[in-house]
Amino acid sequence: MIDILRSEWTKIRSVRSTVWTLAVTAVLMLGFSALTNASARGAAGGPVPGWQAIILGLTGTMLASLSMATLGVLVISSEYRTGGIRTSIMAVPRRMSLLTGKIVLFVAVSLVVCTVASAAAIGVGVAISQPPSIEMGEVARSSLGSGLYLTACGLFGLGLGTLIRHTPGAIVSAIALILVLPTMANQLPGEWGASVAAYFTTNAGLLVVSGQGNGTLGPWSGFAVYLAWVAAAVLAGAVLMQRRDA
Amino acid sequence: MTAIRAVNLHKRYAGTPAVADLSFAVEPGRVTGFLGPNGAGKSTTMRMILGLDRPSGGTALVDGRPYHELRHPLRKVGALLDAKAVHGGRSARNHLLAIAQSNGIPASRVNEVLEAVGLREVARRRVGGFSLGMSQRLGIAAALLGDPEILIFDEPVNGLDPDGILWIRRLMRKLAAEGRTVFVSSHLMSEMAQTADHLIVIGRGRLIADTSVEEFIGRSSQGYVRVRSPRLAEVAELIKAGEPDGDHLRVTAMSTLEIGTITAGAGIPLEELTFVQPSLEAAYMELTKNSLEFTS
Numbered sequence: 001m002i003d004i005l006r007s008e009w010t011k012i013r014s015v016r017s018t019v020w021t022l023a024v025t026a027v028l029m030l031g032f033s034a035l036t037n038a039s040a041r042g043a044a045g046g047p048v049p050g051w052q053a054i055i056l057g058l059t060g061t062m063l064a065s066l067s068m069a070t071l072g073v074l075v076i077s078s079e080y081r082t083g084g085i086r087t088s089i090m091a092v093p094r095r096m097s098l099l100t101g102k103i104v105l106f107v108a109v110s111l112v113v114c115t116v117a118s119a120a121a122i123g124v125g126v127a128i129s130q131p132p133s134i135e136m137g138e139v140a141r142s143s144l145g146s147g148l149y150l151t152a153c154g155l156f157g158l159g160l161g162t163l164i165r166h167t168p169g170a171i172v173s174a175i176a177l178i179l180v181l182p183t184m185a186n187q188l189p190g191e192w193g194a195s196v197a198a199y200f201t202t203n204a205g206l207l208v209v210s211g212q213g214n215g216t217l218g219p220w221s222g223f224a225v226y227l228a229w230v231a232a233a234v235l236a237g238a239v240l241m242q243r244r245d246a
Numbered sequence: 247m248t249a250i251r252a253v254n255l256h257k258r259y260a261g262t263p264a265v266a267d268l269s270f271a272v273e274p275g276r277v278t279g280f281l282g283p284n285g286a287g288k289s290t291t292m293r294m295i296l297g298l299d300r301p302s303g304g305t306a307l308v309d310g311r312p313y314h315e316l317r318h319p320l321r322k323v324g325a326l327l328d329a330k331a332v333h334g335g336r337s338a339r340n341h342l343l344a345i346a347q348s349n350g351i352p353a354s355r356v357n358e359v360l361e362a363v364g365l366r367e368v369a370r371r372r373v374g375g376f377s378l379g380m381s382q383r384l385g386i387a388a389a390l391l392g393d394p395e396i397l398i399f400d401e402p403v404n405g406l407d408p409d410g411i412l413w414i415r416r417l418m419r420k421l422a423a424e425g426r427t428v429f430v431s432s433h434l435m436s437e438m439a440q441t442a443d444h445l446i447v448i449g450r451g452r453l454i455a456d457t458s459v460e461e462f463i464g465r466s467s468q469g470y471v472r473v474r475s476p477r478l479a480e481v482a483e484l485i486k487a488g489e490p491d492g493d494h495l496r497v498t499a500m501s502t503l504e505i506g507t508i509t510a511g512a513g514i515p516l517e518e519l520t521f522v523q524p525s526l527e528a529a530y531m532e533l534t535k536n537s538l539e540f541t542s
Contacts, residue, residue: 083331
């Protein structure tokens with residue numbers, strides 16, 4: 001497995017799309033934090049409470065989830081697009097080991113980059129809105145939650161990329177499942193609709209970023225529900241990858 | 247030890263057979279040509295050998311085992327299927343490095359193969375800008391990375407300039423001379439005649455011939471004598487052999503001397519009296535004419 005991880009590390013670090021998607025993620029996180037904190041400070045006409053500065057610091061998570069999902073898609077779909085997947089499978093014919101290697105490496109890279117970017121976004125926001133006091137434990141928890149959430153979004157993309165094998169198709173599916181459908185689910189009528197909405201992908205997953213429950217789910221149970229969605233996409237992709245001709 | 251063995255291989259795509267009951271063995275120390283018209287099932291067969299496509303029936307074994315059971319497959323088998331199937335954004339060096347690392351091949355080997363195929367100067371350039379010839383060399387570098395005993399090349403000379411073609415021919419001869427197994431596909435008989443020792447010919451997914459090149463030539467190249475004369479009908483009458491073919495007579499049972507003696511004796515003038523040695527290409531066309539997928 002070490003061999004596969006080293007190989008995947010070389011692959012992911014040697015293409016521009018990785019640098020670009022990670023850079024966009026960081027810029028979105030920092031940029032939204034700066035904008036929202038500046039406007040909050042202006043609106044309040046004075047200092048912003050610490051908890052609010054932290055939450056505003058992670059406003060970029062919504063859009064950054066899409067750049068991370070794009071990176072996740074590209075990790076596998078770019079190989080299908082170019083035909084390089086054949087070279088990869090010839091080198092590692094145990095396809096599940098190959099996919100596992102890609103997943104492990106992606107998760108490691110994404111967790112580090114996204115957690116650091118989230119912490120930096122909060123830092124920038126706090127520097128702008130200058131709350132009277134801030135709870136460091138909450139900063140750490142929120143940064144980690146945001147890092148985990150963004151990584152899960154990336155993994156969602158990787159699973160969809162494996163399943164669909166076609167870059168635009170997989171990215172559109174990721175946008176639908178991460179951004180569009182959860183918003184639509186919120187419009188469902190009645191109690192039944194509310195339950196569906198609460199459990200729907202990022203509606204559940206985002207709870208770990210804010211650290212607050214939505215009445216049905218808590219932050220961690222919500223994240224677990226989101227991970228189940230991600231796992232379903234990854235597993236479906238894995239089954240098809242194992243069965244299909246490369 | 248047989249390097250590659252196909253046993254009753256079958257492959258169907260949506261019900262249409264691409265490979266049907268194909269069995270053959272590829273031995274080390276020689277170049278084995280895998281010959282057949284376009285669409286005959288050569289690439290499909292190679293993909294099944296390499297564990298990329300799952301056979302609908304039968305098995306393909308490499309060194310006695312299915313490919314996916316090999317621990318570090320690239321140290322046993324090197325293959326070039328499609329030279330353009332690489333991520334264009336990666337440098338040649340990183341492309342090869344990722345492949346080497348996956349099989350525990352030392353990074354120093356990357357520089358060795360880049361040197362061997364003549365790409366050392368462009369090692370840091372993005373492969374998206376490579377010409378077909380350069381991509382082909384990069385693909386061969388990847389195949390050579392693990393110093394494998396078995397090499398599989400799918401149409402390696404397609405689209406290459408004469409220099410490139412010559413280089414690949416020499417390389418394949420050299421690899422076979424080192425005792426390695428070289429299995430190379432082509433749809434051109436003339437190409438195989440120059441490089442291969444042994445031929446496996448398929449058409450419409452079925453085995454047509456499994457033979458040495460000499461045997462193939464000997465078996466299929468029966469020459470004939472072409473006779474043209476203003477009094478062709480009389481010639482035909484006189485020699486009692488041959489069949490009319492357009493403006494000439496095609497004779498297989500007599501030599502030029504025999505025909506010339508008879509017509510000279512009868513005082514019939516001849517315009518042409520030629521022994522025609524059929525080309526290898528013609529022999530191959532003859533052999534595969536019933537198996538062409540598309541005929542013009």
